[in-house]
Amino acid sequence: MDNQSFHHRLLALHYVMPIPLNRLKPLLQVDPDLEKCERMNIHQLSQLLKLTYDRAQKFKVAYVKALGTPLIQAYKTNNITPLPFNHPNYPKQLSTLYDPPTILYAKGCLDYLLMNYFVAVIGARDATDYSKDAMAYILPPLVKHDMVIVSGLAKGADAMAHQLTHELGGKTIGVLGHGHFHRYPKENLLLYNIMEKHHLTLSEYPPYVTSQKWHFPMRNRIISGLSQAVVVTEAKEKSGTVITLQHALDNGKDVYCVPGPITSMLSLGPNQSLLEGAKPVWNGFQIVEELQSRLFQK
Structure with a gap:
């Protein structure tokens, strides 16, 4: 060939x-x-x-x-690197999905894809300060141990995870539900600039593709597929976050949920998931210890 x-x-x-x-x-x-x-x-x-x-x-x-x-030249002009399924930088863990992306379009620090540890940190679009407070306990140990934080560049918890990781001097990957020529939601325009300049954004869609409702469940499978562990801060009982969490559980990933107050609707998703096999988390060192011990056992 x-x-x-x-x-x-x-x-x-x-x-x-x-x-x-x-x-x-x-x-x-x-x-x-x-x-x-x-x-x-x-x-x-x-x-x-x-x-x-x-x-x-x-x-x-x-x-x-x-x-x-001349697609290759057009992508190069826009600092977009296509990673086909047979490319050396294509994440091997995605090939275990039922429906792996044929191509990942990457913009930013490609070397992030060669790191050892990926942890998804996700939650509700209308996340409260409770998510931000939880991340302040969870993210610093992950960043300190050079774990890449993966999220979906949505508003709310996703944006909090990317922003805090950047402030901590860590590495973060944003997985998009649209092509690189578009930025959604508009609230995250400044964050997009930070991500493309200092970190990495990925999409399975060519740059011209706009965001569609059904793209986001597809994006979520990449977030969980890329990561060895998934952390959920806040989520409603029936939400895209909970679907991502379930996908991770079904695929043998470590899933951690921040236990929440029973008075909050945004705690229903994590609290219910704790009954279904997720692990409670209140400190990032719990995740560091489990992931590193598993790698050592291999």
């Missing part, structure tokens, strides 16, 4: 149809180098990519056009 040519064709395909790797595998099994794709008949493309005939027809036209577009 000519890796450079494959990279070019994969970028073109993903630009037109940004789908996870599990949906692309049937095509790659038939055409592992993507050398035949542009010449395949519409019926075969329709079957392999599970598209209607009309959509397969439109895909082929757009794909051929994208092949003639």
